[in-house]
Each structure stands twice: as structure tokens, then as C-alpha cells.
């Protein structure tokens with residue numbers, strides 16, 4: 001009797017683990033052949049002229065990428081393939097700003113980062129519009145978020161294909177984005 | 190019966206990667222080894238079966254136990270019979286040991302000649318990627334280095350050294366009519382020699398499961414006379430042909446404007462991406478996407494418009510193109526002979 005319910009419990013746990021694992025790796029076997037850009041309306045600052053905060057309208061697509069281990073590991077690959085590390089190094093920054101810290105000049109939400117990659121930014125960040133398909137921009141942005149521990153640790157990349165310059169993204173403690181960090185440093189720093 | 194008829198069925202196959210039709214000395218050596226093993230061990234097996242049949246059907250009859258004998262009497266020793274049986278078993282044991290020794294020796298000798306380090310002739314660096322083959326023809330003279338993908342041209346009767354590497358997961362190169370399998374392992378270099386004696390096109394395949402499109406990771410080895418090979422090599426060394434029609438020009442421009450430049454190189458243009466196959470002479474290849482489709486203008490267009498329809502999960506993303514760009518790009522790539 002007791003062992004029966006124990007078995008049932010174990011089966012339920014195994015099932016749960018299996019199903020959870022499925023979702024973590026879920027991918028589009030065959031993405032829609034009419035990929036088009038999402039429209040994201042994001043704000044770079046919380047300041048606004050007038051009483052109401054700036055209007056933000058996002059597609060909500062980001063949550064899917066931030067929960068998917070597959071998308072983030074693809075993003076990690078493209079980050080190197082498209083030479084982001086030429087300017088940002090492995091997140092620590094070089095001629096471009098660090099991406100693994102909590103300071104975000106142009107906002108640290110996934111939509112902000114998608115916009116940064118797609119449109120470029122004035123002080124030397126090139127625009128990748130048309131050069132990187134939209135799906136891949138989202139994957140890279142999710143990976144950039146994982147560098148500062150802002151995606152869940154069970155979906156963030158857990159190992160590197162080559163040498164490890166730093167602990168894996170899944171072990172990075174979360175550092176919630178502080179917007180406009182380098183523009184107006186907070187007094188605590 | 191099934192086992193005996195299998196080889197003839199397999200040789201009857203018209204599909205080209207045929208392990209029973211060796212066309213290179215190495216493949217001959219392996220085939221010879223297999224046939225020797227099969228022949229010798231088959232003969233022994235047959236002898237044993239026949240001996241057993243004889244024993245079962247016409248063997249010595251055991252006399253019914255004499256009255257008053259205990260069951261133990263049946264097991265009593267008969268010195269003469271016992272001695273001749275010891276001799277028979279001893280001889281058979283010796284023969285078995287001899288067979289094992291001879292076969293081990295043969296196998297060892299063949300292995301030794303297969304894996305003997307020899308660095309000579311042409312040397313090609315083959316890098317396995319998910320799910321295609323990157324090729325670099327090495328040469329002391331940098332201007333003679335050739336980069337291409339998925340189609341290895343080799344001259345006949347010249348030893349060729351393949352240096353095998355991988356950049357993501359383990360792959361394995363197998364060209365059944367030319368050579369046995371050899372793994373491509375990230376972080377190390379394996380060396381494999383091929384020596385093709387007969388001109389022809391030989392199909393190869395990745396033989397180590399490497400992910401979703403493992404089955405679509407094929408390649409061709411094209412063996413041709415030295416003069417033809419040199420001509421091919423000179424053509425491949427050259428920069429890409431410049432567009433010769435308006436449509437090709439439009440395709441050239443669209444290619445450079447779109448994502449394609451991020452991953453593909455076309456020497457002689459601004460496209461310098463290195464993570465996908467070199468397309469400088471893509472139009473000269475026989476197949477597209479690692480042996481998945483025959484290379485035609487139609488299949489080029491099908492591939493570009495929806496790579497995941499052809500190879501689901503492939504590392505080439507879908508790029509949104511304007512309607513008039515697709516045909517132009519396909520025409521341009523086809524013209525890159």
C-alpha cells in the first residue's frame with residue numbers, strides 16, 4: 001500500500017521532470033517562412049515630460065526567449081559568430097560597454113536590447129537591421145540578459161564550447177538592470 | 190540463409206555508397222580482411238555443425254546398463270577411449286588457439302598498415318560542423334590554399350592526407366568505397382589517408398550521430414586525373430566571377446545587403462562571414478547543403494527561401510527577402526562556377 005503510493009509519487013515526479021525538461025528545450029523545428037520584425041515601443045528612461053510615465057508597448061515575445069535554454073544557447077553561439085565579442089569581449093566590455101553588469105545606458109529589458117541591436121546606438125554600436133534576422137536578434141538579446149543573471153538559472157547557458165573565461169551564465173547571480181547607469185551614476189557607487 | 194544471401198543483396202544495391210565495392214587500396218585491405226575472416230570462420234562453423242550432425246545421427250550407441258549396475262558405472266573410465274578423446278580435444282584446442290592467433294595477427298598487420306603515419310602528397314584540412322564539412326587545401330604557398338565545402342576533389346593515384354577536426358561535436362567521416370570510418374573530434378586532429386585508384390564520384394556520410402540533421406551531413410569525393418584536378422584547383426583559387434547580367438548583379442547586391450554576409454564568404458566581394466560554407470564557387474558543386482539536394486537554380490531558391498524546410502533545425506536562419514530578391518540571389522549564386 002505504502003510502496004504503491006510511493007511509486008505513484010515517484011512516477012509523478014519523473015513525469016514532472018520530463019515535461020519540465022521538454023519545455024526548457026522547446027524549439028521551432030520549422031519557423032514560419034514569413035519571419036518579420038516585431039514592433040517594440042520601449043523607453044530609454046523613466047523620465048517623461050508630463051505627469052504620466054513614458055508609454056511602453058511590447059510584443060511580449062521576450063518571455064518565451066528568456067525561458068528557453070535552446071534560444072539562449074543559440075544566442076550565445078551567434079554572439080560569437082557575429083563578432084559581438086570583438087567590441088564587448090565576453091560581456092566584460094572593450095571598446096563597447098560591459099554587458100554583464102547592472103548598468104544599462106539604453107535600458108536592460110529584453111525589448112531594449114533587441115532595439116539596441118536592431119537599430120544601433122549613436123556612440124559606436126552598429127545597427128544590425130537586415131544583417132541579423134529578427135529571430136536571431138531575440139535569441140542574442142536573451143543571451144545578453146543571461147550574462148547578468150537576468151534569465152532563470154535553469155535556462156541560462158551552462159557551459160562553454162571552448163575555454164571558460166568566466167563561470168557559466170547559469171551560475172551568475174542576478175543583477176537587476178539599473179537604467180541609465182553610466183549616464184547618471186547612483187550615489188551608492 | 191539470410192546471412193548468406195545478404196551480401197549478394199547488398200552488392201546488388203544500385204545506391205552508390207557501397208562498402209562491398211572497394212575502389213582504394215585501403216578499402217581493399219579492409220574488404221580482404223573481412224572476407225578472410227568470414228571465409229575461415231564460416232568453414233570452421235560448417236565443420237562443427239557437420240560434426241554435430243554426425244554425432245547426433247550416427248554416433249556411438251551406449252549399451253543398455255548391465256543388470257545390477259549402479260548409475261555410477263556408466264561414468265566409469267575406459268582408459269583407451271579416454272586417451273584418444275584427450276588427444277582429439279587437445280588438437281582441437283590447439284587449432285582454436287592457432288586460428289585466434291592467425292586472425293589476430295592478420296587484423297593487427299592490416300591495422301598497422303592502415304594507420305601508419307605517412308605525410309605525403311596532398312593535404313586537406315577537413316572540419317566537421319553541424320551539419321556540413323569545411324575544407325581547406327593546404328599548401329606551403331599561401332596563394333595556392335583553397336577553401337571550399339562539402340565536395341573533396343582529389344587526383345587519382347596520389348596519396349591524400351585528410352586532417353580531421355571538428356568545431357562543435359564529434360563527427361565521423363566515412364566513404365564506404367574508399368576508406369573506413371575516422372572520427373572528427375573537437376580539440377584534436379586525426380589523420381586519415383586516401384589513395385583512390387579509379388576516377389569517379391564517391392559518396393561519403395557522417396557516421397557519428399551529431400544532432401538533428403546528422404542524416405543530412407553527406408559529402409562527395411570526386412577523384413579525377415591530375416590534369417583535371419589541377420584545373421579544378423586553379424578555378425577554385427580564383428576570386429568569384431563578377432555578375433554578368435542585370436539579374437545576377439541584383440542578386441549580388443541583395444546578397445551583400447542581407448544577412449548572408451554575416452556567415453558566408455564570397456572571395457572578391459565584401460561578403461566575409463566565416464561561420465557558414467564558403468560560397469565563392471558554390472555553383473560548381475554538384476550538391477547543395479552537404480549532399481541534401483542536387484545543385485540547381487531551383488534548389489538554391491528553395492534552400493534560401495526556407496532552409497528549415499529542407500533541413501529542419503539547420504544553423505542557417507531564415508532571412509526575410511523582398512520578392513524580387515530571391516530569384517536574383519539564386520541566379521547569382523548559380524553563376525558562381
Ligand SMILES: [Cu+2]
Nearest residue numbers: 395397399403
Ligand atoms: Cu553526424
